[in-house]
Amino acid sequence: MNKVLVITGGSRGIGAATALLAAAREYTVCINYRKNQAAAEAVVDEIKSKGGNAIAVAADVSLESEVKNLFKVIDEQLGPISALVNNAGILEKQMRVEDIDAARLHRIFAANVVGSFLCAREAVRRMSTKHGGHGGAIVNVSSAASRLGSAGEYVDYAASKGAIDTLTIGLSQEVAEEGIRVNAVRPAFIYTDMHADGGEPGRVDRIKESLPMKRGGQPAEVANAILWLLSEEASYTTGTFIDLAGGK
Ligand code: NAP
Numbered sequence: 001m002n003k004v005l006v007i008t009g010g011s012r013g014i015g016a017a018t019a020l021l022a023a024a025r026e027y028t029v030c031i032n033y034r035k036n037q038a039a040a041e042a043v044v045d046e047i048k049s050k051g052g053n054a055i056a057v058a059a060d061v062s063l064e065s066e067v068k069n070l071f072k073v074i075d076e077q078l079g080p081i082s083a084l085v086n087n088a089g090i091l092e093k094q095m096r097v098e099d100i101d102a103a104r105l106h107r108i109f110a111a112n113v114v115g116s117f118l119c120a121r122e123a124v125r126r127m128s129t130k131h132g133g134h135g136g137a138i139v140n141v142s143s144a145a146s147r148l149g150s151a152g153e154y155v156d157y158a159a160s161k162g163a164i165d166t167l168t169i170g171l172s173q174e175v176a177e178e179g180i181r182v183n184a185v186r187p188a189f190i191y192t193d194m195h196a197d198g199g200e201p202g203r204v205d206r207i208k209e210s211l212p213m214k215r216g217g218q219p220a221e222v223a224n225a226i227l228w229l230l231s232e233e234a235s236y237t238t239g240t241f242i243d244l245a246g247g248k
Pocket of ligand 1: 008009010011012013014015032033034035036037059060061062086087088089090111115141142143144145186187188189190191192193194195
């Protein structure tokens with residue numbers, strides 16, 4: 001099968017690590033990003049310098065028109081997709097639920113939940129054998145926050161990842177006999193820029209001593225799990241989760 005992977009939010013952090021590993025495993029990669037074109041192009045350049053094939057496409061996954069355009073560009077430039085990683089995600093400043101306003105809830109759920117649903121929809125329309133596709137695999141990037149709750153930090157973000165867990169279970173059952181596997185990874189405490197968005201760039205180092213492994217995780221460690229779930233080695237695995245949270 002032609003291996004074409006689209007990864008949302010692939011310009012940095014876990015998404016960039018996954019894009020690089022996928023290219024090394026001979027996927028042609030579409031790196032989606034929201035606004036940081038230079039960062040996305042840098043990932044493309046690194047892939048090409050190693051002999052791989054990649055493109056970068058801007059799209060805010062929370063906007064239906066931009067998601068439609070993202071997949072149209074992929075259809076035109078790369079051909080039929082075989083894999084989707086729903087990785088794009090946001091969180092905002094740490095605060096208690098009593099201080100969260102509706103505008104923030106809409107931003108968080110639009111990016112994390114609506115975005116993942118829309119991209120999954122476009123992928124299923126292309127990959128499902130019911131629609132003439134050749135099957136494929138979807139990996140949703142959830143978070144250990146979905147089961148830990150993120151009290152005092154961002155319960156809204158944690159709840160959005162709870163929705164991603166449910167999407168993973170439900171969609172996996174809908175498309176299981178149409179050649180598509182749907183799984184999720186649940187990272188936590190990974191060294192990326194995301195923690196600065198929450199207002200605490202050093203969060204992983206603050207928390208690491210409380211983790212059974214006594215250390216934070218690296219984006220490449222999450223990428224390894226994602227690539228396994230996408231691979232044929234995971235051919236009988238669907239609707240399930242790999243936790244990458246240092247034992248927590
Ligand atoms: P990150 O470093 O903050 O990168 C986020 C990426 O998502 C960027 O490429 C960003 O693009 C993109 N993005 C954000 N909103 C988007 C939108 N609306 N449309 C398209 N792209 C968008 O994050 P990360 O830490 O690698 O996290 C990646 C995923 O892992 C997220 O789903 C996150 O919730 C999850 N996760 C992370 C951790 C952790 O400890 N880091 C733990 C658990 C789960 P631009 O830069 O162009 O905006």
